[in-house]
Amino acid sequence: MNPRTVHLAVYDTYADWETGHTTAHLTQNGFTVRTVGPTTEPVTTMGGVRIQPDLALGDLRPEDSALLILTGAQLWDTTDDLAPFAATARTFLDAGVPVAAICGATAGLAREGLLDDREHTSAVSFYLDATGYKGGEHYRDTDAVTDGDLITAGPTEPVAFAREVFARLGVYEGEKLDAWYRLFHDSDASAFEVLES
Template sequence: METKTVHLAVYDTFADWETGHSTAWLARTGFTVRTVGLTAGRPVTSIGGLRALPDLTLEDLRPEESALLILPGADLWDAGDELAPFARKAREFLGAGTPVAAICGATAGLAREGVLDDRRHTSAVSFYLAATGYAGISLYTEADAVTDGDLITAGPTEPVAFAREILGRLGAFDAAKLDAWFRLFHDSDPAAFEELNA
């Protein structure tokens, strides 16, 4: 039986605005969202000052028990190796055929782990990822968000495009409703509201 549980990584300085559309609309379409942290029982604080208590630890997270792992950006992605275990977990997920979605600084973490070396991807700008020394620069794509197989990537200014790729990959909406959803939240198209709610 296919799982309907999505896992959102949370860590200090995570960019809370980058995953809000994704998690809210997944929850509204029948998915369960659970948070994953490095340690049990220790709250983390987002860039916006929101406190989150992880539902489970990264060590306890299994790809076969998840529909998707979402990695938000965070200041810590570029401040050392503290978040490297999340990039390693992403590699494990992809190896098991379970999708991973990374936005903003999380893409640099995946680049350092070698996850982007053989997959099309995007980020904030190409030279941001190039600074990691990764081998996948030829696969960098100038786009709001990119899906390559089980990997979804986006830059920090594209949380709606990021959510569109996630919702599409998990089948939360059919193609027509997904198009209406994107036109409503990305383009402020009032006609899309009725299409989405038809």
């Protein structure tokens, strides 16, 4: 396993805003973020930004990664085009490599059966119920959830999502993790001093 490389899935209609905190602070703390697309052809985010993926999904191996991040996208709910990303998430989890999914990516994981036996969250419970998954009893109505190697969050919680990733990868811990969250989620200026100490 490469403990310092994180893979960010990118695809058309990718929700730009959901991983900015996560990837920026991972990079500032010594991680390399590599983008993974369906192919290496450019994709266009929901915000109209073109991204040239670093590698194609077919070339991604869990042993080369510390984490796979899956973001929301309109395509999760309108086509099966992103199903291979959910299947790759299964391969990662089976290999003991963490996966972090936010927004519509949680529905993709639900369709893949990855939420049937794990605690998780999403936008709302009935959003996942519509996938026909069997994990409703494990749904938690909270900002973000970590269950072992799986992190999930709803679309309005990019800061809580980042907090869970940082905790799982040991980027920030204890008082510093709490301070980071208070600064970026609550605009608590007193947290800045803790982060800088």
